[in-house]
Amino acid sequence: MKRRWRWSPLLACGALVGTLACAAESLPDWSGWWGLSVPVPEEIATSPPPMRPADLARFRQARSQDLDPDPLRYCRPPQFVGYSGGFVDSVEFLFTPGRVTLTNELGLLRRIYTDGRTLPREIDASNSGTSVGHWEGQTLVVETIGINPEATWPGSQQGAVPIGKNVKITERISLSNPNTLQMDVTLVAPDLFTAPDRRKRIYSRQRKTAATEITFCSDFDRSIDPGTGKQRFDMTPPSDLPPPPPRTP
Amino acid sequence: MNSRSSLPVGVAAFLLIANGAFAHHSYVMFDGSKTLTVSGTVAKLEWRNPHVFVWVYVARTGTPTGYELYAFENGSTNVLAKLGWSKATFAAGEKVTVDYWPLRDGRAGGHLVKATHADGKVSLGAGGPNDTTATAAVKAAEAAENAARDAKP
Numbered sequence: 001m002k003r004r005w006r007w008s009p010l011l012a013c014g015a016l017v018g019t020l021a022c023a024a025e026s027l028p029d030w031s032g033w034w035g036l037s038v039p040v041p042e043e044i045a046t047s048p049p050p051m052r053p054a055d056l057a058r059f060r061q062a063r064s065q066d067l068d069p070d071p072l073r074y075c076r077p078p079q080f081v082g083y084s085g086g087f088v089d090s091v092e093f094l095f096t097p098g099r100v101t102l103t104n105e106l107g108l109l110r111r112i113y114t115d116g117r118t119l120p121r122e123i124d125a126s127n128s129g130t131s132v133g134h135w136e137g138q139t140l141v142v143e144t145i146g147i148n149p150e151a152t153w154p155g156s157q158q159g160a161v162p163i164g165k166n167v168k169i170t171e172r173i174s175l176s177n178p179n180t181l182q183m184d185v186t187l188v189a190p191d192l193f194t195a196p197d198r199r200k201r202i203y204s205r206q207r208k209t210a211a212t213e214i215t216f217c218s219d220f221d222r223s224i225d226p227g228t229g230k231q232r233f234d235m236t237p238p239s240d241l242p243p244p245p246p247r248t249p
Numbered sequence: 250m251n252s253r254s255s256l257p258v259g260v261a262a263f264l265l266i267a268n269g270a271f272a273h274h275s276y277v278m279f280d281g282s283k284t285l286t287v288s289g290t291v292a293k294l295e296w297r298n299p300h301v302f303v304w305v306y307v308a309r310t311g312t313p314t315g316y317e318l319y320a321f322e323n324g325s326t327n328v329l330a331k332l333g334w335s336k337a338t339f340a341a342g343e344k345v346t347v348d349y350w351p352l353r354d355g356r357a358g359g360h361l362v363k364a365t366h367a368d369g370k371v372s373l374g375a376g377g378p379n380d381t382t383a384t385a386a387v388k389a390a391e392a393a394e395n396a397a398r399d400a401k402p
Contacts, residue, residue: 074299088328105327158275179395205395214327216299223300223322233278233352235320237304238293242341244306244316245290 164191324375
């Protein structure tokens, strides 16, 4: 397997040499940007989550019939509910001693502590939750709790619903080949699901070298009415349009 | 038509579905069952999130100016950048031919499928109502790109 670089055990573990979290193994090459091929709505359509049938029907109806007016939906901060992005919003991993940081182009920021600490007993809910991780060989195993119960699943989309309380997310992340990353995600959300929801997500390494900001929160969105949240197609011309070309005889 | 695009077909297919599949609205206002074409003069490329808009003057007899202003919704800047777009892709005054999924209410505009420059170069749109699935093509395209990169010394 071709590797572009390796973390030295010294750099990976830093001052924490000797802890379980940084056994003397080099870390894998997850550098660069990663893209997901299957969008979550399609994933859900082909493999429905273990929702109660009535809840699933409401979710599908809202998406298909534009019945979900929520003007604030697209202007909330990024929230982690088991999906780290990657379809439109490319994902990156940053390794520093004792920590892996996961970000995406929508601005999600997940701090995953790999320094051996355990999940705290008392926790304040947050949009990214509280995460700890450990390496099992070349696989990063992440546990996350403390998710904001109002964070919407499956994301900031029509039909999304609050994830609820007592959420726990477990991820196993590893390379299946040098340019393919696999995330096995188990989402326990007792207020939303009748059983754990299990997903396998495949990411491909992308050529891009820099982030491109994307946001669905805009001061002026021609496609969503800010007052009602309903769809529209606002054809108010920009104020700086040049005049039309001169008439041709 | 002398059309050309610099993107692999699989990547283009991916980007056509990308914004729609994860879009923040459902595109029900567009009629994805038919594609219309108009030619005109670019009035403005409105480069912004969550949707880029392309405004085009299309010659129309019987109107006060002799033109009708068309509005074409497109994907987000992020997705379009991956397709090779930038805010300089179109300049005001440039001739263009636009293929689009029309608005169901009959107004002058729709969702951009592709825009053809005067020299034949094609700028593919992103998102829209006909974004079914192209994930297999995506994976194939990305795998091919990665394989090519790995093959380099």
